[in-house]
Amino acid sequence: MTIPGLKKPDHLGLTVPNLEEAIEFFSQYFGFELAYQFGPFSSNDNWMADQLNVHPRAEINKIAMMNAKGINLELFEYSDSVERRKTVPNNADIGGHHLAFYVEDMEAAVTYLKQAGIEVLGKPTLMTDGPTEGESWVYFMAPWGMQMELVSYPDGKAFMQQNSVKLFDPR
Known part of the structure; x- marks a missing residue:
């Protein structure tokens, strides 16, 4: 319940x-x-x-x-x-987290962030199999060190065709 x-x-x-x-x-x-x-x-x-x-x-x-x-x-x-931890946990740490944003055009969004001086981690990754097939993603860093992510799946993800549980779809 x-x-x-x-x-x-x-x-x-x-x-x-x-x-x-x-x-x-x-x-x-x-x-x-x-x-x-x-x-x-x-x-x-x-x-x-x-x-x-x-x-x-x-x-x-x-x-x-x-x-x-x-x-x-x-x-x-x-x-x-008072004394407190001032480092942001990474994704492998307990309490690690990230905030993800859906974008329509991954390449344009990554270019925009880089031109603004925002650190983008690596290159966008396109998922080619499994439940997230069709999704591309890349992490980037907020100025204070928090991890964030861009995601894009204009044609949906593979699980959307097969799963009865629906996830929120920002498209």
Whole structure:
């Protein structure tokens, strides 16, 4: 049984080292729109630890919420008031993650990112067999080191022909 009243995902939350840089990055390159921002926020009791699973004296400088075209994106900027890990996990780490964006033209999108000085990892890979046959993908790096991905499958993926479970299709 699922959670009673469950509808759909509301937002994805990310902690970034510089909120203004992240807002600019997501606005300029992806067309996300800033809805609001607020902060700072801290607590003198254990609220931060109990509610957010961070150090009790951690301080949030600012929080922003952006319309990310289908889901909302919540961005957090914490202060350096307490010791914390400042390295982004990679995909092999527990908690590793990436954010993927569908593009219609992989070559044009990769060229655009490279011309903007954004690090693209390797070359686009075209999947030629298995359930993702027909998909091309490539990873790139946000300015603060978070891994992101471009994906494209204009003619669909192989599993779409054979599977009764449908995935969200951004095309």
